[in-house]
Amino acid sequence: MGASQVAQPGATKTVHAVCSHDCPDSCGVLVTVDQITGRAVKIEGDPTHPVTRGFLCGKVAKYLDRVYSPDRLLYPMRRKRGAAKGPAGYGGVSGREADAFERITWDEALDEIAARLKSIADEFGPESILPYSYAGTIGQLGYGSMDRRFFYRLGASQLDRTICSTAGGEALVSVYGVKLGPAPEDFVHAGLILVWGGNVHGNNVHLWPFIEEARRAGARLVVIDPYRTRTAALADEHLAINPGTDAALALGMMHVILREGLEDAGYVARCTEGFAELKAYALRPEHSPEAVARATGIAAEVIVRLAREYALSGRKGRRPAAIRLNYGIQRSQNGGNSVRAVAMLPLITGAWQYKGGGVQLSTSGAFPFNSKALQMPELMQASPLGRAARVVNMAQLGRALTALGEKAEDGPPVKALFVYNSNPAAIAPNQNDVLRGMQRDDLFTVVHEQFFTDTADYADILLPAATFLETKDVQGAYGHLFAQLSEPAIAPLGEARNNVALFGALAQRMGFPEACFRDDEDALIDQTLASGNAWFSGITRERLEREHRARVQLPTNAAGDALPFSTPDWFRTPSGKGELTPVPVFNAPAESRANAGSAYPLEFLPRKADNYMNSTFANIPAHQHMQARTAGVLEMHSADAAARGIATGDEVEVFNARGRIALRAVINMQVQAGVVSARLDWNKLSAHGGNVNRLTSDRLTDIGGGPTFYSTLVEVRRA
Ligand SMILES: Nc1nc2c(c(=O)[nH]1)N[C@H]1C(S)=C(S)[C@@H](COP(=O)(O)OP(=O)(O)OC[C@H]3O[C@@H](n4cnc5c(=O)[nH]c(N)nc54)[C@H](O)[C@@H]3O)O[C@H]1N2
Ligand SMILES: Nc1nc2c(c(=O)[nH]1)N[C@H]1C(S)=C(S)[C@@H](COP(=O)(O)OP(=O)(O)OC[C@H]3O[C@@H](n4cnc5c(=O)[nH]c(N)nc54)[C@H](O)[C@@H]3O)O[C@H]1N2
Ligand code: SF4
Ligand SMILES: [Mo]
16 A cells, blocks of 8 residues: 555445355345454445345344454364363353363464374274364355365265255255246246245345335235244235145145146146156145145135136236245255145246246256365365265264264264354254264364354364455355355454365365365365356456456346246256156155144244344344344244143243253244244253254155254143
8 A cells, every 4th residue: 555545544445245144145245344443334235236235134234243242252262171061151252151261372273183183083084073064154165165175185074964955955956957946036027926935034035125026016925834924924825834734735736737727738748757647646636625725724725726826827918926935845854845846836837938937946056166176075085085985964963973883884983073164052953962972072073163152162172263254255146146256354353264264274284285275265266166157157256356246147038038947958857857757745744743642742843033044143132132022932822822721921841752942932823723933042042051953853854864843743831
């Protein structure tokens, strides 16, 4: 900076960043930074972003409270000799949990981690080391780049990252071959919008203005959700479906559509495979509206009306039907088949042919990032293992930490756990086993975090992580079509490091000779953008540095519109068409009303909080204040409450064979009889130190090996 350019008092600069939280919206963010102090003084939405259009959700609008929280972890720490693992209360860095730790330097931390990992790998084999990460950041670099290279080169167990979306993702890909759907901007052209297992207002708020615009033009909004979300309350119609029965509803709709000959025969012939078999199956009596009404709790005449309205949308000058399918429906035991069944509806009616028609579960398939170049799985061959390491399903972490290694074919037990981008002590199902495993004295645990989470309480070494304001990254989205570059707005706070810096430094300590461990952020961004795929053509780091974002180049029709699956060339399935077989089936979840005994008769929805991001933000006072109405609360229907002598405000115990938690009952109209609901929170901020995942099982979904949070039976009694 020349003398004439020295920043004046009060001078600020604006930095273009991207919200990296695990949310479909991936907002464009503007950060105002005081140039004298280097401190961020304002955060706001970027008004030039065509989808997120200048506003942030309530969580990130208050992001500076989180970045500059007095509770941020700012330097490495080591567990004091003799200090027990596990919760010690809550107070942040100055609180009781900090008493178990002592400050160390980064050099000491890296030396100790490298030495311990080496000795564990020597004694038990490198597969005894388990990385555990998910989506603290969904930036390409932060989510998985240098970390993956590091663990591949080490020969560590591979983590199957199933915790969120693999059931629905694999289901969608089995039908279409790729995760694509209508762009959010195109929802304005829809005449009927089904929000199916998605909480738009809470989890995907930037879609809402497009839905509202469609409604102003006459569209009808129908929400299918066992819980009366804000989205459901604002809809034209709310269908409070019984949890886990969506496949039955979709098959019932198909039954009506096919019985009445409302399919688009021309489109079906051009673009699908297996129609005759699906038709015969859907027309079976168990998929009649009357039978489906019994399973789903939705009246037969409503199913018939919905099916006709859905099928006739797009015809004779009517505007088409859009389905916003979100990941809610696949967190259940039949979830893969549910997603398959719903995803087939527009293949039968041909809704894809019209702008705004189709089904959007995820748009992530529009981004041809070169993850192979970024993550380099071939490094496993250079590891001491010399082959692909075993795979551990993250949805069964408890088993991995308590039972793996018991059988000879398992390979070694897990002796080191390296957690980053995740808070498994709070978010993983079957928490009792998870915590029992993390408590083990013979388990060496490293946690890279921004806060003293429930997981940090089990760390042997605790490392400070940077936030997205402190990091350069490139990002796609799963709810729109813009690739974006996020510039660092501020220097890392304290001694915090981002994920790339951490694993790059650790690779040097381990003595890994490969040059790829010295790649910097810019090199990594270049590598992931260089895919050679036409959809990314012209999208380079330099362009994104200048323009901040670029829309992926999907193929367009004569009118200039990109209409996924409007023609056969969009499909990436083996047959090159939309695959309707194997037919989607409805099997009631083992833990659902169809199979409930008298011991645990209530279906439990352990839902996300609207003002937190999974467990993130749960410790920030501003966010706790916004969430106060439902934090620590069990929402019940009056019939279930009356049967148990429970009134609003009563302390209740919610329990099943796996555990028990304490909540305060609120009787309201958010849930139907037979369903109760509570929110995900930190354990140590919950009564008696246990959150909703004390009650969830580690049973897996029918497709994709995902968790089944929403297939959980419980009983409730007054405390
Ligand atoms: N505010 C906020 N936003 C978030 C998150 C957050 O925690 N808070 N999390 C982020 C993450 S990680 C993700 S994956 C996305 C997910 O976003 P969504 O897919 O919207 O996920 P959920 O909130 O799990 O589920 C959506 C709705 O499905 C309903 N549901 C539950 N079971 C069933 C069922 O069997 N059938 C039907 N039809 N509906 C059912 C739930 O009641 C819920 O209202 O949101 C992201 N955005
Ligand atoms: N009961 C119940 N359980 C659930 C769900 C539910 O709906 N109900 N939802 C499930 C779903 S969909 C998901 S996706 C998972 C989410 O599970 P996680 O991905 O574990 O999500 P978070 O709870 O948000 O924890 C992310 C952690 O990463 C940290 N972090 C953020 N950025 C960085 C970074 O750059 N580096 C490092 N090292 N750390 C960082 C944050 O501080 C935070 O503590 O939870 C699942 N669990
Ligand atoms: S959490 Fe989602 S809605 Fe909120 S700012 Fe981030 S990307 Fe936008
Ligand atoms: Mo998720």
